[in-house]
Amino acid sequence: MAHEEDALEHERASWKPSPGLAVAVPDPVQNPGLPPHRARMTDKDPAAMARAVRTVYTLFYLSLAGSIWAIxxxxxxxxxxGRIVDIRNNNLFIGLGIGLALLALGLGAIHWTKAVMSDKEFIEARHATRGRDTTREGAVQAFRDANEESGFGRRTAIRGSLIAALAASILPGITLFRGLAPHSTDANPELGDPVALLKQTMWKEGERLAHDPSGEPIRAADVTLGSAVHVIPESLAELxxxxxxxxxxxxxxxxxMRLLPEDLPAEHNNLDWAYDGIVAYSKVCTHVGCPVALYEQQTHHLLCPCHQxxxxxxxxxxxxxxxxxxxxPQLPITVDAEGYLVAKSDFTEPVGPSFWERH
Incomplete structure (x- = not known):
């Protein structure tokens, strides 16, 4: 057995490929080269070229008009x-303006490429990727050739309309940032301050806790052990x-939520803000504002499903x-004379995601 293995190993070591095994054959598919160039109408007719140029800058100016309309x-x-019809009209007409701006800009660029720019195909020989002294000169020359072939430098109407359309296309997006915060009014100058808005809610002393979404007030005796109830202010229905x-x-x-009173140790909880094991916390996660709605009654843990x-x-x-x-943030609660759960005050700190002006 060992002799056979030694013989096989010797045969492998002494084997050499024969030159006749590798035969160079001609490429079965010959390079056909580039197809003959077909002149476009704009190449043959100066009037057609002029019409194409007018179409391009008209589309660019149409894009500019769309951006202005969106603003x-x-x-x-x-x-x-807050009315549905106002929100619908706002979304519709802003969307139409932005859509027109982007569509016309894209169509203008495509028509410029197809009808005005040079459509000749060029072949560049493959070269080493290592940079050479002539690389920078070649890159600069490529930009010069592109400028010459596209006509960007000499076609002032196209250049001006394109620059105006591109500059205006970002203005609707910048304008929409104003809608991230409400507008202040003479009666309430702090209305436009998002920091002030997050520091106060509808909760106030004596405000009853109500079921969401029915709005029915909640009695303390109806909150069972281990339950988790989604709550809104009772006066929210008035809006x-x-x-x-x-x-x-x-x-x-x-x-x-309701826990056993012994599950709320005084060293870790403000028992003055709870009532008979019932506690109320903001449902808005302090990370990025997702709803914290998953409650595990055995461990008393709340889970935010967005980022865990x-x-x-x-x-x-x-x-x-x-x-x-x-x-x-915890909502201080107690009960009124009729046994309904009520708030002692508003939250003592801003609700929602943490931010640097929170304090």
Whole structure:
């Protein structure tokens, strides 16, 4: 057996490929080269070239008009009323303006390439990737050739309209940033300050806690052990679907839970803000504002499904895992004379994501 292995190893070591095994054959598919150039109408007819140039800069100016219209629509169709028809018109006309601006800009660039720029094909020989002294000169010459072939330098109408369209195309996006915060009014000058808006909600002393979305007030005796109830202020229903309804609901939304009183140690909780084991915390995650709605009654942990932040309800909703920077704000609660749960005050700190002006 060992002799056979030695013989096989010797045969492998002494084997040499025969030159006759590798035969050079001609390429079965010959390079056909570039097809003959077909002149376009704009290459043969100066009038057609002039029409193509006019079409290009007309499209660019149409793009400019679309950008201006989007900005005008933002001001002509405000959404501060909160009515569905106003929001629909605002989205429709701003969208039409931005769509027209981008569509006309793209069509103009395509028509410029197809009808005005040179359509001759060029072959560049493959070369080493290592830079040489002539590389920079070649790059500069390529830009010069592109400028000459596209006519960008000498066709002032196209160049001016393109620059104006490109500059105006970003203005609608910049304008829309103004809508990130409400507008202040003479009656409420702080309305336009997002920091001030996050520091106050609809909760106030004596405000009853109500079921979301029914709006029915909640009795303390009806909150069972281990339950988690989604809560809104009772007075939220008075806003209906008027201006600010969604914003106020988003800030004031609360999650109500009942634990055994012994599961709320005094060293980790403000027992004056709880009632008979019932605690209320903001439902808005302190990371990026997602709804914290998953409650595990055995461990008393709240989970944010967006980025997996976890809060320990038995320890004042302290962060025990995830990217959240601070505990969930707690709503101080008690009961009124009829046994309904009511707020003692508003939140003592801003709700929602952490930010540098929070304090």
């Amino acid at each position: 005008a629509a933002y001001m002509l169709f405000p959404i501060e009323s 209906g679907h008027s201006e600010g309804y969604l914003e106020e609901k988003a800030k004031a939304i609360v999650l109500l 932040s976890q809060f320990d309800v038995s320890r004042s909703a302290a962060v025990i895992f995830g990217p959240a920077a601070r505990p969930l």
